[in-house]
Amino acid sequence: MFDINKKIQIGNLKLDFPFFLAPMAGVTDYAFRVIAKEFGAGVVYSEFVSAHGIIRKNEKTLNMIKFSEFERPIGIQIFGDTPEVMENAARVVYEKFKPDLIDINYGCPVPKVTKKGAGSAALKDLCLMEDITEAVVKAVDIPVTVKMRAGWNSENIVSTQAGINLEKIGIKAITLHPRTTVQMYKGSANWDLIKELKDNVKIPVIGNGDIKSIDDINKMFTQTNCDGIMIGRAALGNPWFFTQIKKYINNEDFNEISLEERLEICQKHLELLVQIHGEIVGSNNMKKHFAWYFKGFKGASFFRKKFVLAKNYSEMKDILYNIRH
């Protein structure tokens, strides 16, 4: 079992539950973040937000950054291709929204992003990565963190060198998802690289990649000695994973979430999505969440089908109501 007293400090931010909800585009909006937080997530992140969109004051982009006090501590993750754009965007985020952290995305493998030199494309040019990071660190008065992949491909693994360079520049923590860009989500995350990074920097290292269970958490802490753990896909339709971890640490039993509770959470998630995106976009967004919430338990496929076929918000509400009554 891992050290239950594990605490971590990121700049001036002290955390006594070092379990992070991963930034996930199309998922970690206000609605899901609030729910994950209610289930105990230590830190939540926005979806990655375009620095160009921020400096153009694009309304949709700025809406992605809005958060409530309840979500703190929260990190806003930005991506971009030049030091100037990233510096200006970071300043806007800092001055207008005052999050607890600004995180730089050096991990996105999607060609639409990397073709322009942003996201994990920085792993091919460590000088540019340093310049971008330095510009962001200088622009704001809150901790700057980075989230990166291991390298562009298996012949060019750069995570440890990049970590050493960026620590000197003043970043306050690094999250490493040790897959390469080329790998996308295939194969498995190479946790040895998390250990190698941890052995070479003093700032906190947050391990990420392929955590699916308490057992995985124990293994990652033991194998890598990382300071915190970030959870992505395992939280989809399963935000109570954070409660499960907390209960495990406190030596308390965790009871599987009942169908009734699941439906209640779905109802809340749907209402929050409709609140932020309106009925049509909000209920469309909810479809994938329904599929995740109703995955892998007895009788799940019956409910999944019902939600997938639902045409609109009112049909979704009816289904939720009918199952519960």
Ligand SMILES: Cc1cc2nc3c(=O)[nH]c(=O)nc-3n(C[C@H](O)[C@H](O)[C@H](O)COP(=O)(O)O)c2cc1C
């Ligand atoms: C749907 C989805 C969207 C993602 N969007 C982002 C993102 O916006 N920024 C980011 O740094 N990583 C993003 N990721 C990567 C995750 O943050 C995480 O690094 C990755 O899923 C590995 O962790 P896991 O095995 O716990 O899921 C995304 C992953 C998924 C599945």
